[in-house]
Amino acid sequence: MSATAELPTKEAHVLKGHEGAVLAARFNGDGNYALTCGKDRTIRLWNPHRGILIKTYKSHGREVRDVHVTSDNAKFCSCGGDRQVYYWDVSTGRVIRKFRGHDGEVNAVKFNDSSAVVVSAGFDRSLRVWDCRSHSVEPVQVIDTFLDTVMSVILTKTEIIGGSVDGTVRTFDMRIGREMSDNLGQPVNCISLSNDGNCVLAGCLDSTLRLLDRTTGELLQVYKGHISKSFKTDCCLTNSDAHVVGGSEDGLVLIWDLVDAKVVSKFRAHDLVVTSVSYHPKEDCMLTSSVDGTVRVWKK
Amino acid sequence: MGSDEEDFVFHGTPIEREEEIGSRKKKAVAGASGNLRTLPAWKQEVTDEEGRRRFHGAFTGGYSAGYYNTVGSKEGWAPQSFTSSRKNRAGARKQSVSDFLDEDERAELEGQSLSASSQFDTFGFTAAEHSRKQAEKEQHERPSAIPGPVHDELVAPVSESIGVKLLLKMGWRRGHSIMDVRASSDARREARKAFLAFSADENTKESSDSLVLENEVDTSLDPQFNEDIKFSESTPVYVLNPKQDLHGLGFDPFKHAPEFREKKRSRLSASKEAGFRKPLSMKESLFGPKSGKIAPGFGIGALEELDVEDEDVYAGYDFDQTYAIEDEQPARPSNDSRLRLTSREHNVLPGFGAASNTDYSVDRFDPPKIPKDFVARHKFPGPLEAESKPTASAPPDVPPPEDNSLKLLIDGFATFVSRCGKLYEDLSREKNESNQLFDFLRGGNGHDYYVRRLWEEQQKRSDQSKLQLDVKVSASVQKMTAETRGSLLGERPLPKSLKETEASASSGGSFQFPTNLSDTFTKSASSQEAADAVKPFKDDMAKQERFEQFLKEKYKGGLRTTDSNRVNSMSESARAQERLDFEAAAEAIEKGKAYKEVRRATELPIDFLAGGLQFTSGGTEQIKDTGVVDMKTSKTYPKREEFQWRPAPLLCKRFDLPDPFMGKPATAPRARNKMDSLIFLPDTVKAASGSGASLSARQVSELQEPKKETSVEEPEVEVEVENVERPVDLYKAIFSDDSEDDDEEQPMNGKRQEGQEKKNEAAATTLNRLIAGDFLESLGKELGFEVPADVTYPEGTKPMEEDNKSKGKPDASSEKRPGLKEKPEEKTSSLTLGSGEEKSEKKREKSPGKWSGGNDLSSSDSSGDERRRRKRSKKDRHRKNDSESDSSSDYHKHRLRRKRRESSREKRSSHKKHTKHYKNSSSSRYSADEERKESKREKRRRRD
Incomplete structure (x- = not known):
């Protein structure tokens, strides 16, 4: 009971503004702001704690699938159906650069720690690394060992980790030049790094979240109970790494205990598919976005 | 000097002509150029190369100009006479375009095109054209009373045509109608x-x-x-x-x-x-x-x-x-x-009135009602079906003629006719009117048998087609197939065709080969008794039951109807595994092997191999205990593989990391995906990477791997996984069944490739057989014997087994692996490794630890070097695992060897040696990983 009391299951705000499905909701680095993007081709900057829309960024020609902010909150990048990665300036709202090169929709983008590069994961079965520092339009590197669409990408200080529909979570370690492919046997929808960096949570399309030990590739735990079969639904760990949060296609949000994989909390967050969940880096606060066009802020 | 010259008297000095002077000068210049320079400047002359004087005085035309270097012309200079413009200043000429035109241009402009002369211009077209043009011209000069462009078309001016002239002569006057005015x-x-x-x-x-x-x-x-x-x-x-x-x-x-x-x-x-x-x-x-x-x-x-x-x-x-x-x-x-x-009511004729109420109304008809049993697809009646009806009543079963060749001919012909229709029979009857061989067509020898055969074939075909149609409706509906009838009649039919249709219907492209085709013909029922006594799967009663059922089917013939019952509990691949298992066991039993051996073969295959017994089924499938499979599938994932990956230098720079490959030559990039290598792999690369065809084919089958395995793991998600699009449908159709036990196999070594090649061969033959279809069935006795013959190996003859035995290391997989030939490419690679390692390499492919090794992706790497290196490293790892019971010296030996060979990993391997136990050291993370892996593997093995 005490565990559930800590969880952000009370709706604090509803962020309305997107016309159409919201595909991703992301906190910024310190958790004070949130960026959402959706099918209405806009990216919106919110103050989720007050429920205020701050800015709307329009330039995408198609739906925006993912967005990520730099650690200094000065820039952000976005990607989507128009096969390009947009590199934005937060304050002016202008597109600084567009990285073209993906042959298909781009599913996910991430900055690295120093915000020097953007890594994008695309439908064209590749991860592409784009340089933000130089004016080069060519990707710094194309990682195309995936056999199918790359759905999700996360970066550590030294590694690029991508999750693909081919069922693998591939870790590309730059220090030693190795690629480690963890085959889960199921299409990987979303991957999320634990806060200690030792585990990867992979949401698979068999309605299962799998927690992998990164060093050994061992399957640590399996979380079931939600529905994830055909949509890109996100999952993440709480900031304390005590729980696992996952969105379900029936509008529910489930919170599992990390260790014993019990569903600790299960509540209806949206009417429709929960596309994205994002957990506040410090507080017990959570963002969920849905196809129903709303973004909800959850607090305890 | 002649006499006449003396008559003349010369006065004065003759005027010399300039040319003469020039030529003379030239000579003079030529003779004494030095003198010339001494002359004063005004006496010097500039000449051209021919000695002509080119510069003249101003009065003689300057530089070689004018008429003979004069300013004038031949005619001389004629000044223009002066005309005062005072008088005609008023009438200053207006310039027009024609002033600047040539004669022909003018003609062109005035439109002197081909036209009837006015003399013969009966209808006045040309004249009209002319006058219209004239009118146009006039139009510009004086504004017309009628503005706008329309009148030109409406009122075309007409000049006098011949008709008008005639009319005028007849007394008609202008402006009057021809008729009564x-x-x-x-x-x-x-x-x-x-x-x-x-x-x-x-x-x-x-x-x-x-x-x-x-x-x-x-x-x-x-x-x-x-x-x-x-x-x-x-x-x-x-x-x-x-x-x-x-x-x-x-x-x-x-x-x-x-x-x-x-x-x-x-x-x-x-x-x-x-x-x-x-x-x-x-x-x-x-x-x-x-x-x-x-x-x-x-x-x-x-x-x-x-x-x-x-x-x-x-x-x-x-x-x-x-x-x-x-x-x-x-x-x-x-x-x-x-x-x-x-x-x-615009269409009312004058004099008619529109009806006030119209009884015209559009009749609308409902679309025809479609009968409920209507199938929106045309079903061709086909000569086959049409003809099979009259012969629906079976002709009496006749023993085949004694002449074996005739029997064969009849069989083949019947099959052919059943396929091509009655027409073919008629045709060939006509054609072979005189041929004794075809007497059976005309009621001669063997006619009855032919009729019977034909009927059978037709029945079979129609049943098959029906089956294929009905499969979706009700797979379980039992048709009166040739097999069922055969079993009723006590025949021993080939179990293949029905099986095939069922399988293709249910699993969509996983085929069973008729490996037991030969069994049907060779095995005597007597061996059944022997098998009955033996219970190789005693510990699993359900399995034992299935095995008995299998034996019953195998030796009694008949339908494999029980397959459908088993579908629920077992996946396709598991069933295939089990089936192979059964076959192997049955074979062993049949060969008089002890029951113990069989049991060990299926449960502890290591010992079994040591016993020298080997089970193969088509040389393609691994014999495996399905129970083990079911238990293990959940643990096969996640499966970790490692490859070399080269980050771009710039990427490292951006991540503030040192480039691990700094200063090293670029490795060839891995093939982007398996299809790429399949299609685009150039010949040279193929040669480099060994047998390219089999390699890529293997890759293709491996592509299916995850999917297959998921079906093993969780049948309920299977449909979902099917939705994930894969680009290789064709290959999936061909190879999916073969790759179902891939989870047990470690890719990325020679034998694996070898096995895959075998598989591909077998798959190809399967396909061919499928295509050959019924023909094989009818003529297939000989073929049926051959099928298992070329894929089965005699026991205990494999050198590999000997090796394994001699090594005495327990390796679960290598003995499961049937005897596979070494490929030349593999040999070359293993040569570099040294002969001793060849065996260990072979062994490790089936090491129980499934975490390491299998690099199905990297195998498409075009650089053989890279592959080899990876192989080596992997092998070493495996080696390490396999030989845990070995002495540590052995371990270090390998380490050292590896160190020697792998310059790229030199540093790290030494690291490993020293920091092996500091698991949290980031620099030695890899060694730590490997250690952990080892322990895990060990644990798992023990558990298994």
Whole structure:
């Protein structure tokens, strides 16, 4: 009971503004702001704690699938159906650069720690690394060992980790030049790094979240109970790494205990598919976005 | 000097000609050039290379100019005579284009094209053209009375044609109709009015009031215009009455109410706004309507109203204002409704009235009702089916003729006929009229047998096609197939065909090969008893039951109907595994092996191999305990593989990391995906990477791997996984069944490749067999014997087994792996490794730890070097695992070897040695990983 009391299951705000499905909701680095993007081709900057829309960024020609902010909150990048990665300036709202090169929709983008590069994961079965520092339009590197669409990408200080529909979570370690492919046997929808960096949570399309030990590739735990079969639904760990949060296609949000994989909390967050969940880096606060066009802020 | 010269007397000095001087000078120059320089400047002469003088004095033309270096010409210089411009200054010439044209250009401009001369211009076309041009010219000079462009087309000037001349000679006068002039006065008047309708604004009123002001018209018009009117009388075709109202053609709204017409006209004139024109009478309307093309409602349908867009089209005419008012004025609803109504009935002939109530209504028919049992696909009756009906009653079963060749011929022929239809039989009967061999077609020897065979084949075919059709509806519906009938009749049929249809229907492309084809023919029922006594799967009762069922089927023949019952509990691959398992066990039993051995073979295959017994089934499938499979599948994932990956230097820089590959040559990139390498792998690369075909084929099958395995793991998600698109449907169809036990196999070594190659071969043969289909079945006894013959290896003959035995290391997989030949490519690679390692490499492919090794992706790497290196490292790892029981020296030996060989990993391996136990050290993370892996593997093995 005490565990559930800590969880952000009370709706604090509803962020309305997107016309159409919201595909991703992301906190910024310190958790004070949130960026959402959706099918209405806009990216919106919110103050989720007050429920205020701050800015709307329009330039995408198609739906925006993912967005990520730099650690200094000065820039952000976005990607989507128009096969390009947009590199934005937060304050002016202008597109600084567009990285073209993906042959298909781009599913996910991430900055690295120093915000020097953007890594994008695309439908064209590749991860592409784009340089933000130089004016080069060519990707710094194309990682195309995936056999199918790359759905999700996360970066550590030294590694690029991508999750693909081919069922693998591939870790590309730059220090030693190795690629480690963890085959889960199921299409990987979303991957999320634990806060200690030792585990990867992979949401698979068999309605299962799998927690992998990164060093050994061992399957640590399996979380079931939600529905994830055909949509890109996100999952993440709480900031304390005590729980696992996952969105379900029936509008529910489930919170599992990390260790014993019990569903600790299960509540209806949206009417429709929960596309994205994002957990506040410090507080017990959570963002969920849905196809129903709303973004909800959850607090305890 | 001659005598005549002496007669002349010379006075003075002769004038020398310049040329002579020049030539002489030249000679002089040539002779003594030195002298020339001594001459004073004004006496020096500049000459060209021929010695001619090129520069002359100013008075002689300067530089070699003029006529003989003079300024003049041959004729001399003639100054232009002076003419004063004072007189003709006023009449300054106007320049025209023709002034600047040549003769021919002028001719071209004036259009001297081919045309009939006016003499023969009967219809006046050329003359008309001429005069029109003339008129055009004039038009520019004096503004026409008729503005706008239209009149040119309407009123084409006509010169006198020969016809006119004739008419004139016959007493016709210009401006009069050819017929009685007086009689057509009405028409003339109408024509004039019509023309006026087109004329300029100033004439509008007159024309509109033409009824009253007819007399004034003539006077009000200028003479030229008047003439035109007259002219138009004789050429009425050009004077077309414009239709400017929106009434139906020939409709006169005021026909029966002339008083309204009067009223309307007066109203219009009062408002000074527009004109009203008397609608054409009956007689005129016959040609009047033809003028529809120049009405203001140009392009507007009769039912449409004038739109805003239509208004301004003909700006020069005020038709809209003048005439549109007449009928369609929303301000005047009094006659609006009526007019509107009448205008709707535009197709009412004059003299007819439109019916007030129409009984015309569009009949709408419902679409035909589709019978419920209608199939929206044409089913071709086909000669086959049609003919099979009359012979539905089975002809009596006849023993085949003694002559074996004849029997074969009949069998083959029957199959053929059943496929191609009766027509073929008739044809061949005709063709082989005299051929003794084909007597059976004409009721001779073997005819009965032929009839029987044909009937059987037809039955079989129809059943099959029906089966294929019905599969979706109800897979479980049992048809009276040849097999069922055969089993009823006590025959021992080939179990393949039904099996095949079932399998293809249920699993969509996983095929069973008829490996037990031979069994059907060779095994005697007696061996069944032996098998009955033996229970190789005693620990698993369900399995034992299935095994018994299998044996029953195997030796008794009959249908594999139980397959469908088993579908629920087992996946396709598991079933296939089990089946192979059973076969192997049955074979062992049959060969008189002890029960113990069999049991060990299936449960502890290591010992089994040591015993020298080997089970193969088609050389493609691994023999495996399905129970183990089911238990293990959940643990096969996640499966970790490692490859080399080279980050771009810039990427490392951006991540603030040192490039691990700094200063090392670039490795060839891995093939992007398996299809790429399959399709685009160039020959050279293929050669480099070993047998490219088998490699890529293997890759393709591996591509299916995850999917297959998921089906093993969780059958309920299977459908979902199927939705994930894979680019290789064809290959999936071919290979999916073969790769189902891939989870147990470690890719990335030679034997694996070898096995895959075998698989591919087998798959290809399977495919061929499928294509061959029934033909094989009918003629397939010989073939059936051959099938297992070339894939089964005799036991205990494999050198590999010997190796394994001698090594005495327990390796679960290598013995499962049937004897596979070494590929040349592998040999070369292993040569570099040293002969001793060849075996260990072989072994490790089936090491229980599934975490390491299998690099299905990297195997597509075109650089053999890279692959080899990876292999080595992997092998070392495996080696390490396999030889855990070995002495540590062995371990270090390998380490050292690896170190020696792998320059790229030199540093790290040494690291490993030293920091092996510091698991948290980031620099030695890899060694730590490996350690952990090892322990895990060890644990798992123990558990297993």
